[in-house]
Amino acid sequence: MAKLKDKEAFLTGAGAGIAKATAKLFVAEGAKVAIIELNRAAGEAAEKEIRAAGGQALFIETDVTKDDSMKRAMDATVAQFGRLDIIFNCAGGSLQEDVPVHEMDLDVWHRTVNLNLLHPFLSCRHGIPHLIKAGGGAIVNVTSHLGLMGSLKPAYAATKGGIISFTKTLAAQYVQHNIRANAIAPGSIRTERQIKRYENKDFMLAEKPNAAARARMKMQKLYPFSHGSSEDIAAVALFLASDDSRMLTGSTIAADGGRSTYLRIADETD
Numbered sequence: 001m002a003k004l005k006d007k008e009a010f011l012t013g014a015g016a017g018i019a020k021a022t023a024k025l026f027v028a029e030g031a032k033v034a035i036i037e038l039n040r041a042a043g044e045a046a047e048k049e050i051r052a053a054g055g056q057a058l059f060i061e062t063d064v065t066k067d068d069s070m071k072r073a074m075d076a077t078v079a080q081f082g083r084l085d086i087i088f089n090c091a092g093g094s095l096q097e098d099v100p101v102h103e104m105d106l107d108v109w110h111r112t113v114n115l116n117l118l119h120p121f122l123s124c125r126h127g128i129p130h131l132i133k134a135g136g137g138a139i140v141n142v143t144s145h146l147g148l149m150g151s152l153k154p155a156y157a158a159t160k161g162g163i164i165s166f167t168k169t170l171a172a173q174y175v176q177h178n179i180r181a182n183a184i185a186p187g188s189i190r191t192e193r194q195i196k197r198y199e200n201k202d203f204m205l206a207e208k209p210n211a212a213a214r215a216r217m218k219m220q221k222l223y224p225f226s227h228g229s230s231e232d233i234a235a236v237a238l239f240l241a242s243d244d245s246r247m248l249t250g251s252t253i254a255a256d257g258g259r260s261t262y263l264r265i266a267d268e269t270d
Helices: 017-028 040-052 067-081 106-133 145-149 154-177 192-198 211-222 230-241
Strands: 008-012 032-037 057-061 086-089 137-142 179-186 252-255
Touching: 008 017, 008 067, 008 106, 017 032, 017 040, 017 086, 017 230, 032 040, 032 067, 040 057, 057 067, 067 106, 086 106, 086 230, 106 137, 106 154, 106 179, 137 154, 137 230, 145 154, 145 179, 145 252, 154 179, 179 230, 230 252
Parallel strands: 008 032, 008 086, 032 057, 086 137, 137 179, 179 252
Antiparallel strands: none
């Protein structure tokens, strides 16, 4: 039997990457999905792809950092599908300008906080009443292994760490409403954005890779399980959204190949 039969899911950032792969897997397991995406072309393409495969999908152009936009998206989702069972908060990212604290432009901090931390708050703010009305459901937030261990990108690490605490709080506050809240902390995932940033000709494939490329390749040698695909994280999301994880709430699954769990030091010959 399909794991998400007759379930309705709201997925942010679902025009590409992890959230798109998750939307496709949810549909394959019986769910109807709302594709919440700011990029119209990407959102429409994801909706078309899912419908062409026989699934039910609704693209809603949404700015996840705006309260009124998120409310409209949530209301449109419930109007289309009749209920809400799953919230998957995945939209987010980091900025190249996320530099040491004393050098950071304040706008960079605010933009990162709004995208990575305000967005899941708004999603839950408007979605939880519908979960309660449905008799319960599942919230899955996407954080990062850097939220577990810190990073040289202070705004990104702070917001991703905040998601973990936020998830625990949701679990405590809404357990009596039969709502579970969990998080996924991915490692390095080969999304379209990551491939463009790190695997272009001038970076990973260069005849003489630069320092950042060499560091990334060395990390891959140290933690061979830490570099995955969007589909790898989608599989974890399916587990957390389904009744297979009925005993889990307030948990963060570190899908990072051990990077946040143990320290390995490269040999000098590496």
